[in-house]
Amino acid sequence: MKLKNDWHKDFFNNTFYNPASPAAVEKAPSEARFVLKQLKLKKGAALLDLCCGPGRHAVEFAKKGLNVTGYDFSEEYLNEAAARAKKRKVTIRLTRGDMRALKYKNEFDAVVNLFTSFGYFQRFSDDMKVLKGLFRALKPGGRLLIDIIHGDFVRAHFLPRNWAKMPGGGFHLENTYYHKNRKGVFNTWTILKPGKKPVSRSFFNRLYNKKNISAALKNAGLTPLKFWGNFRGQPLSTQKNRLIVLAVKKPKKTSR
Numbered sequence: 001m002k003l004k005n006d007w008h009k010d011f012f013n014n015t016f017y018n019p020a021s022p023a024a025v026e027k028a029p030s031e032a033r034f035v036l037k038q039l040k041l042k043k044g045a046a047l048l049d050l051c052c053g054p055g056r057h058a059v060e061f062a063k064k065g066l067n068v069t070g071y072d073f074s075e076e077y078l079n080e081a082a083a084r085a086k087k088r089k090v091t092i093r094l095t096r097g098d099m100r101a102l103k104y105k106n107e108f109d110a111v112v113n114l115f116t117s118f119g120y121f122q123r124f125s126d127d128m129k130v131l132k133g134l135f136r137a138l139k140p141g142g143r144l145l146i147d148i149i150h151g152d153f154v155r156a157h158f159l160p161r162n163w164a165k166m167p168g169g170g171f172h173l174e175n176t177y178y179h180k181n182r183k184g185v186f187n188t189w190t191i192l193k194p195g196k197k198p199v200s201r202s203f204f205n206r207l208y209n210k211k212n213i214s215a216a217l218k219n220a221g222l223t224p225l226k227f228w229g230n231f232r233g234q235p236l237s238t239q240k241n242r243l244i245v246l247a248v249k250k251p252k253k254t255s256r
């Protein structure tokens with residue numbers, strides 16, 4: 001399948017998809033609680049929400065007294081994040097940019113990347129650019145928590161075709177193709193709404209499991225600490241569709 005390298009520009013806009021569905025917004029407070037329990041941050045600590053989208057977690061983190069930066073490519077989602085922050089009476093620094101081009105150096109006590117916002121690039125070297133940028137962005141001792149779809153779950157429950165009714169009417173169709181060489185899935189979503197032309201967009205998602213995400217994190221200088229299969233803290237398994245990993249940027253040992 002041919003897919004443009006910058007497919008994210010057409011995919012992540014309100015005319016096609018918005019990750020802050022009512023169901024996703026409802027889950028955000030409990031997900032944020034789990035994340036904060038693992039990050040062990042003090043009030044006022046600097047937290048980067050990489051690929052914050054419409055800010056559903058970022059506002060929860062800011063409500064807990066953290067100094068939150070939300071970073072995303074989509075202008076529309078960032079505008080929505082700003083409106084959400086205003087409504088919840090919290091301040092968030094919002095920055096637009098590509099996740100492969102992070103400029104931060106030793107700035108954050110922690111970074112989060114949630115709801116499968118990692119693994120989008122067809123070249124593995126681009127995924128590594130993201131992780132290396134996060135390594136630089138973290139202060140020594142800083143923690144990183146990534147939440148992505150669990151590759152072993154996708155392989156074990158592979159569905160080349162699927163469909164669902166959409167809450168507001170219409171159907172959401174999914175076609176999935178596993179690309180062996182790229183070690184990921186090409187996915188096409190088609191939205192069918194009554195009286196409207198079908199709209200399709202495709203994306204790529206590299207499949208990660210405990211072994212290859214650990215190797216990628218280590219390659220970027222980070223040390224994986226813990227893994228979970230959901231936001232209730234249950235163990236990683238092929239029966240659970242999430243892979244949540246906590247890693248740390250270990251401080252350099254000083255020799256006397």
Ligand SMILES: C[S@@+](CC[C@H](N)C(=O)[O-])C[C@H]1O[C@@H](n2cnc3c(N)ncnc32)[C@H](O)[C@@H]1O
Pocket residue numbers: 008012019020050051052053054055056057071072073074077097098099100113114115116117120
């Ligand atoms: C599945 S959404 C998740 C959003 C948010 N974390 C949440 O849980 O609601 C993925 C996000 O990644 C962002 N994104 C995709 N490609 C990007 C890129 N190359 N650089 C920065 N952000 C990107 C999208 O705009 C979108 O907001």
